[in-house]
Amino acid sequence: MKLKNFFDISERIKIASDAALEKAKSKFNEIDDITEYNQQKVLSAFIENRVSEADFAGSTGYGYGDSGREKLDRIYADIFGAEDAIVRHTFTCGTHTLAVALFGVLRPGDTMLCVTGTPYDTIHSVIGISGEGMGSLKEFGVDYAQVDLGSDDRPDIAAIEKALEMNPKMVYIQRSRGYSLRPTLSVAEIGEIAKLVHSKSDAVVMVDNCYGELVEKIEPTEVGADLMAGSLIKNAGGSIARTGGYIAGRKDLVELCAYRATTPGLGKEVGCTLGENRNMFMGIFHAPHVVGEALKAAVFAAALFENLGFRVTPTSDESRHDIIQALCLENAERLVEFCRGIQSGAPVDSYVTPEPWDMPGYDSKVIMAAGAFILGSSIELSADAPLREPFAVWMQGGINFHSAKTAIMLAAEGLAKKGLI
Numbered sequence: 001m002k003l004k005n006f007f008d009i010s011e012r013i014k015i016a017s018d019a020a021l022e023k024a025k026s027k028f029n030e031i032d033d034i035t036e037y038n039q040q041k042v043l044s045a046f047i048e049n050r051v052s053e054a055d056f057a058g059s060t061g062y063g064y065g066d067s068g069r070e071k072l073d074r075i076y077a078d079i080f081g082a083e084d085a086i087v088r089h090t091f092t093c094g095t096h097t098l099a100v101a102l103f104g105v106l107r108p109g110d111t112m113l114c115v116t117g118t119p120y121d122t123i124h125s126v127i128g129i130s131g132e133g134m135g136s137l138k139e140f141g142v143d144y145a146q147v148d149l150g151s152d153d154r155p156d157i158a159a160i161e162k163a164l165e166m167n168p169k170m171v172y173i174q175r176s177r178g179y180s181l182r183p184t185l186s187v188a189e190i191g192e193i194a195k196l197v198h199s200k201s202d203a204v205v206m207v208d209n210c211y212g213e214l215v216e217k218i219e220p221t222e223v224g225a226d227l228m229a230g231s232l233i234k235n236a237g238g239s240i241a242r243t244g245g246y247i248a249g250r251k252d253l254v255e256l257c258a259y260r261a262t263t264p265g266l267g268k269e270v271g272c273t274l275g276e277n278r279n280m281f282m283g284i285f286h287a288p289h290v291v292g293e294a295l296k297a298a299v300f301a302a303a304l305f306e307n308l309g310f311r312v313t314p315t316s317d318e319s320r321h322d323i324i325q326a327l328c329l330e331n332a333e334r335l336v337e338f339c340r341g342i343q344s345g346a347p348v349d350s351y352v353t354p355e356p357w358d359m360p361g362y363d364s365k366v367i368m369a370a371g372a373f374i375l376g377s378s379i380e381l382s383a384d385a386p387l388r389e390p391f392a393v394w395m396q397g398g399i400n401f402h403s404a405k406t407a408i409m410l411a412a413e414g415l416a417k418k419g420l421i
């Protein structure tokens with residue numbers, strides 16, 4: 001019987017994809033090795049904490065004595081090599097989770113020192129770099145200072161050491177590149193900064209770990225970070241958690257964050273889980289594998305577009321510290337076509353044609369592709385591109401390599417059909 005071609009992909013793109021896959025082979029082996037290590041780490045945390053069906057039942061009202069909630073906190077702490085953690089579906093997104101951690105630890109008169117250049121856009125109004133009258137840290141008397149990245153786009157260690165003289169309460173590190181072209185920090189680099197900070201000051205080292213979880217065998221809290229936070233609709237939720245976030249780290253700091261997440265006095269003792277426990281347990285259980293699939297999608301896209309002659313970052317053979325892949329496609333036309341191709345290969349909303357739009361906070365139009373089971377989930381395959389220099393698209397996620405690969409091939413096919421590659 002003749003097998004079906006489900007998608008109209010030309011010989012040229014099929015051959016290019018086979019070559020990209022061949023190029024990616026050794027990287028895929030490395031990813032598999034990390035996935036297996038992290039899967040064993042997660043499995044053993046489940047076993048150690050005696051997870052049982054009863055933990056999925058959930059609670060209502062105050063949520064006192066919710067065994068599932070308590071075990072999930074323990075499991076996150078164990079996986080991240082941290083003393084404690086707070087994992088809740090009531091954290092509405094990554095920004096909210098990070099804000100709870102910042103407000104939990106910082107007090108009037110304190111200084112927050114960010115040592116990785118300008119932080120992620122949505123954190124600006126939390127700090128008070130932008131916006132007014134919303135109750136930012138600045139409005140509560142918390143000062144902000146920043147050490148820019150060096151000329152090589154790496155943390156400027158000498159400048160950080162100098163800035164510690166201002167005696168900050170917190171040193172803040174953003175691990176992921178976010179939507180910039182600077183390299184993502186490795187856990188080892190974060191460890192070096194933490195070591196320096198701890199040797200020279202009493203500052204709390206806090207890491208924005210968004211997009212970084214389970215990409216390496218170790219996490220920032222295992223190399224000296226005192227606190228870290230992230231979103232459950234990125235890596236840690238494994239594409240199954242329907243919303244939420246986590247904070248992990250030193251016990252006293254997690255407790256302060258819990259007092260902010262609920263109220264002083266109540267902390268972690270309250271917070272019903274409704275029906276979300278099962279999804280959150282399944283999410284972290286699947287997360288090592290799903291992160292591995294997303295990494296393979298990123299490496300495949302890097303290899304394919306390298307072969308097509310474009311600059312990509314990271315390159316297909318670079319070691320990875322988050323799941324983000326930037327492709328420099330050089331002009332707006334290609335960015336639009338790429339995002340349309342990705343959208344056309346999504347399991348949800350594939351029939352939608354993305355259009356560039358004036359997104360608030362951007363000085364140029366932005367085009368986005370997302371067709372996900374969970375609204376805004378970026379562990380599922382998605383792509384965003386501001387239509388301005390350096391004309392790059394940021395692609396991340398892919399909960400299933402074969403499906404993500406198909407979408408990437410469709411994007412390349414769309415470019416080829418329009419004569420853009």
Ligand SMILES: *Cc1c(COP(=O)(O)O)cnc(C)c1O
Nearest residue numbers: 093094095120176178208210231
């Ligand atoms: C996604 C992200 C955030 C914010 O998370 P949201 O869920 O979008 O609010 C913060 N920092 C980094 C580096 C991120 O990638």
